[in-house]
Amino acid sequence: MTDTQWPVWEVFVQANPGIPHKHVGNVHAADAEMAIQNARDVYTRRSEGISIWVVPANSISASSPEDQGSFFEPSNDKPYRHPTFYKIPEGVKYL
Amino acid sequence: MNFIGIMEDEKKLAAFEAKIASGQKIEPKDWMPEAYRKQLIRMMSQHAHSEIVGMLPEGNWITRAPNLRRKAILLAKVQDEAGHGLYLYSATETLGIDRTELLDQLHTGKAKYSSIFNYPTLTWADIGAIGWLVDGAAIMNQTALARGSYGPYSRAMVRICKEESFHNRQGYEIMMHLAQGTPEQKAMAQDALNRWWWPSIMMLGPSDDQSPNSDQLMRWKVKMESNDAIRQRFIDRTVPQADFIGLSIPDKDLKFNEQTGHYEHGPINWEEFFEVIKGNGPCNAKRLKARNDADKKGRWVRDAAMAYAEKKKAKAA
Numbered sequence: 366m367t368d369t370q371w372p373v374w375e376v377f378v379q380a381n382p383g384i385p386h387k388h389v390g391n392v393h394a395a396d397a398e399m400a401i402q403n404a405r406d407v408y409t410r411r412s413e414g415i416s417i418w419v420v421p422a423n424s425i426s427a428s429s430p431e432d433q434g435s436f437f438e439p440s441n442d443k444p445y446r447h448p449t450f451y452k453i454p455e456g457v458k459y460l
Numbered sequence: 461m462n463f464i465g466i467m468e469d470e471k472k473l474a475a476f477e478a479k480i481a482s483g484q485k486i487e488p489k490d491w492m493p494e495a496y497r498k499q500l501i502r503m504m505s506q507h508a509h510s511e512i513v514g515m516l517p518e519g520n521w522i523t524r525a526p527n528l529r530r531k532a533i534l535l536a537k538v539q540d541e542a543g544h545g546l547y548l549y550s551a552t553e554t555l556g557i558d559r560t561e562l563l564d565q566l567h568t569g570k571a572k573y574s575s576i577f578n579y580p581t582l583t584w585a586d587i588g589a590i591g592w593l594v595d596g597a598a599i600m601n602q603t604a605l606a607r608g609s610y611g612p613y614s615r616a617m618v619r620i621c622k623e624e625s626f627h628n629r630q631g632y633e634i635m636m637h638l639a640q641g642t643p644e645q646k647a648m649a650q651d652a653l654n655r656w657w658w659p660s661i662m663m664l665g666p667s668d669d670q671s672p673n674s675d676q677l678m679r680w681k682v683k684m685e686s687n688d689a690i691r692q693r694f695i696d697r698t699v700p701q702a703d704f705i706g707l708s709i710p711d712k713d714l715k716f717n718e719q720t721g722h723y724e725h726g727p728i729n730w731e732e733f734f735e736v737i738k739g740n741g742p743c744n745a746k747r748l749k750a751r752n753d754a755d756k757k758g759r760w761v762r763d764a765a766m767a768y769a770e771k772k773k774a775k776a777a
Contacts, residue, residue: 368759369766370559373550390616391550393559395762396769407546410539411623430490 373422374400376407378414386418394419480681485611488554499682500610501555502571508548509566509573515541516750517581517743518590526584533630534587540627544620551612567752575733576663578741585638585652591631593653593660593698599624600694601664609681632701639705646706653702654710661725662733664691670730695723 371393377386389408394400400419408414428436444450453460472491479486486492515538522538525531549559565571576594581587599621606617638649665671665687677683699716702709713726735741 368560369762370563371762371766373553390547391553392546395765396772399765399769406539407543410536410543427489430487 371395374404374419375422375425376404377418377420378404378408379416380414382415386416391422392419477679480609480679485614486609487611495676496680496682497555499677500613501552501557503682504548504552504613505562505565506572508545508552508562509571510577511541511545511548513573513577513747513751516747517577517579518587520581521584521587524584530634537591537627537630540623544623547616547619551616554612563755567748567755569739569748572737574663575736575741576659577747578736578743579655579659580743583648583652585635585648586656588631588634588638588649589652589656591627592635592701593631593656594663595624595627595631596698597660597663597694599628600690604684604690607681607684635707636705639707650707653707657710658729661691661695662728664694666730666733667728692722695725699723
């Protein structure tokens with residue numbers, strides 16, 4: 366058996382109730398339970414969080430930076446999705 | 461590579477440099493020149509190794525801390541150093557190298573770590589001197605690196621700097637208490653300062669004339685400031701702190717230059733620095749052995765945890 370540093374888990378921490386979990390880094394761990402414990406010790410030693418998610422790093426798929434332009438381009442030609450696209454006469458309220 | 465390939469790379473390089481010049485960070489999946497990746501792996505892994513090797517001289521005093529308060533603080537500090545090592549190994553792994561390989565480089569002596577951790581911690585006052593001087597010098601370096609261009613490294617630095625300021629203050633507090641104590645305690649603090657001062661200003665790296673900063677590394681924001689500039693700032697900030705607690709910096713040539721607003725220091729013994737880097741410092745062999753032993757003795761734990769996790773997974777399936 367080759368030496369193992371254990372698989373990598375990406376760590377997401379929720380800092381306060383009501384806000385999203387945010388990616389903070391990763392840890393090495395043999396299983397999910399150990400990953401959560403390690404994440405607590407590594408990323409929340411100073412009350413930085415109230416909840417932790419861990420995800421096996423190899424389960425994450427990501428968009429590719431090279432295609433950034435063309436990938437996100439479709440949203441650029443639809444300015445009518447933004448409220449500022451519409452001209453509302455002055456004097457009309459609550460719109 | 462054919463002509464078109466070279467043209468392509470030049471275009472990518474120009475885009476990469478423009479991105480850095482505009483203050484944007486480079487992220488792991490972004491295109492980067494091989495030289496940038498290599499230099500970062502070297503710097504970041506040296507940094508990670510320094511954090512975990514740095515646990516050894518301090519760990520030496522955990523069982524002998526003078527009281528429970530000091531012991532709890534030192535334990536928390538050493539745990540932080542382990543955490544810093546982990547953030548930095550994680551950040552280094554985003555460059556496409558794994559931790560097993562990084563640790564192998566440390567254990568075989570192929571990778572370096574900070575020269576400072578090859579000095580022994582002879583008395584309790586050394587723990588004060590390390591927090592005050594060594595962590596103080598590290599903060600100077602790390603606040604500069606936090607502005608660097610590689611996203612994961614820069615973010616790790618921001619986090620580490622926040623934690624280091626506790627280390628810095630607890631060290632100064634130890635020194636302050638000793639300096640205000642009995643004559644023997646004050647002498648112990650002075651002795652620690654005498655032994656740690658020069659290694660601390662050396663750990664910021666060779667002087668600029670011996671280590672020409674490549675324009676490229678500066679332009680790529682891998683290196684943010686020259687070693688001498690960082691060293692000067694550290695000295696300017698630290699000397700008044702020593703004065704305040706009545707300890708004297710062991711440099712007879714040290715004087716304040718009213719015109720420049722900076723302290724001028726005496727000659728640094730670079731021969732000693734390069735000897736320590738080469739492996740001939742007082743504790744190099746001891747540190748490397750401690751790391752190798754920990755790795756070997758910990759192997760069965762890593763294997764057993766993995767086997768147990770796999771068994772549990774198989775049972776659940």
